[in-house]
Amino acid sequence: MSEQRTMPTENMDEMMKALESMQPVRAGDILTGRIVQVRQEGVMVDIGGKAEGFIPAIEWGGNHLEEAKVGDEVEVYVLRPESKAEETEGMVLLSKRRADYERAWKRVQEAYENGEILQVMVKDRIKGGLLVDLGVDGFVPASQVVIPQGWRLEHFIGRTIKVKITEIDRDRRRVLCSNKIALEEDRLRRRRETLSRLYEGAIVEGTVRRITDFGAFVDLGGIDGLLHVSEMGWTRVNHPSEVVKEGQKIQVAVVKIEQSDPSEPPRISLSLKPLLPDPWRTAEKDYPIGAKVKGVVTRIVPFGVFVRLPTGIEGVIPNNELSTRRNVRAEDVVKVGQEVEAKVYQVNVQQRRILLSMRQVAQEQERLQLKEYMQQQTAPQITLGDVFPQLSGAEEKQTEGQGE
8 A cells, every 4th residue: 555645734835725726817816916117107916826016196096105015015906817018918917096995985884784883083074074084085964973062063074072973874985983873882981990890988089070169070981970078078178179179180099989760870979088187186296275266267157266277177166165255256266268266175086176265365364464564563562753863853852952
């Protein structure tokens, strides 16, 4: 029995390529060739099988023949298996522009079938919407464009936007797209990714999207968290705009994630406090009982006055500690923004409360004034002679003269 021999795989591959290269070229084929010559009227391409093709300048695409370099590979579309032009007779007539077009349609079809989100350039504003570049022209109806406040459709020209292909009609060369759907789906995707890495206590980066009187909404990546004004610092913040600005990137701590309805996004509460030093940790040392402190009146409330102290925390002066007089109105004693001096008489770090007294400071001043007055009353009496010694001398001389 004769021994059967197996041909090496490498040789088989080479033979298959050789057979393929010998196949006749047909109109509509898309081939890969190598540029062998660049002329003013077009580009000569080796497409294998001892065949050469020619790409007229107009079929190169965009009339940018300077991009063609000898030795570069290029994908081409067969227009005619044989050129009838005198100068290129016997060559295969090719088109790079048509190959690019066919390849673009293939990418568009795949993106449509896979539901991809694409980044595309806006070419123009046309009637009813925007013209975008997908390799082929795509149309985005105005109703499917998310337009920022103060913008018009013309502002998108030359810019890149996200779109999702919603309809394709190859015969009519129509591709419909939606910027609105793309942004919404992209937001939902980013939300899922963000939620997968969020947990209470996490420190994350976000962008301040909107500021209200009660706080700021921070975009964490497809989902917003609320940074309440009370969580913007250890000291009182009158308005969120004192701390953050719209568009600002900030780091925040996730303090609570609540989701009562699985079909709705969770409520995420944020805070800046864990990222800031807490002045209450040293409050007992900074403000010992009996110490006199100066601060600025920040608020007047029914039960008293809030005073901002040097470290930023607020102390309270109850109404009965505002003055030595009884039943006085806070508005008659102090004004917001006024600097006052008070004495610390209670510090409760757990409750974050410091009680102050202007009354005790006033009483202390009154006692000091009374003491000074009493000292003046018990001092030796001063005569006119002590003050004006020359007057005393003149009186003595006058007395001596009368005695003579």
